[in-house]
Amino acid sequence: MIMDGLGSNCTEDKELVSTWSKLVPLKVSVLAWRLWQNRIPTKDSLIKRGILEESQSFCPYFCGKEESEEHIFFECLIALVTWSEIIRWLNFSYVSHNSAMWSFLHFAGLCSGDIVMKERFSVIWFGYIWTMWRRGNEENFKSSEGHTEGNSVSYLEDIQLTSWKWLKSKVIGFNHALIQWNLNPKECLGWRS
Numbered sequence: 001m002i003m004d005g006l007g008s009n010c011t012e013d014k015e016l017v018s019t020w021s022k023l024v025p026l027k028v029s030v031l032a033w034r035l036w037q038n039r040i041p042t043k044d045s046l047i048k049r050g051i052l053e054e055s056q057s058f059c060p061y062f063c064g065k066e067e068s069e070e071h072i073f074f075e076c077l078i079a080l081v082t083w084s085e086i087i088r089w090l091n092f093s094y095v096s097h098n099s100a101m102w103s104f105l106h107f108a109g110l111c112s113g114d115i116v117m118k119e120r121f122s123v124i125w126f127g128y129i130w131t132m133w134r135r136g137n138e139e140n141f142k143s144s145e146g147h148t149e150g151n152s153v154s155y156l157e158d159i160q161l162t163s164w165k166w167l168k169s170k171v172i173g174f175n176h177a178l179i180q181w182n183l184n185p186k187e188c189l190g191w192r193s
């Protein structure tokens with residue numbers, strides 16, 4: 001891992017967060033901030049704090065692994081598949097996906113535009129972490145309550161819709177229809193590559 005989170009000497013990273021997260025809801029900035037500091041209340045940390053028992057450590061997707069930050073966002077099959085769908089959607093060949101801060105910086109760095117463009121583009125990354133966190137919690141709730149019905153919206157569709165809503169509500173002039181966003185996100189952002 002190149003960067004695991006925000007150390008006290010990463011002032012530049014902290015500035016990045018506070019500058020770039022203003023297009024997403026506060027709860028999403030908080031999630032990203034905690035993720036970068038390895039302070040997400042996943043089951044492994046709740047077990048360490050005595051809030052959950054060892055027997056409750058399972059990943060909500062029943063892959064057999066323990067639910068941890070790295071697992072939910074970067075290692076579980078659902079995270080890997082969703083991330084590769086995002087890469088395909090954006091027409092990239094590869095985007096690093098091995099730790100929270102590194103994945104964010106690498107993702108934002110792919111945008112060749114100015115800081116405003118990078119900020120808008122990075123909304124997709126925030127959409128990814130928000131969707132993975134929210135849907136993982138939904139899965140946990142379903143299994144604890146014995147529900148079997150699933151959310152029929154795919155993770156990618158969820159991320160596309162979420163990022164589109166945030167951009168539409170915060171960026172003046174972003175008047176694209178969802179279908180346009182889904183078909184050509186770079187064009188909607190005004191990105192000329």
Ligand SMILES: [Zn+2]
Pocket residue numbers: 059060061062063064065071076077
């Ligand atoms: Zn898993």
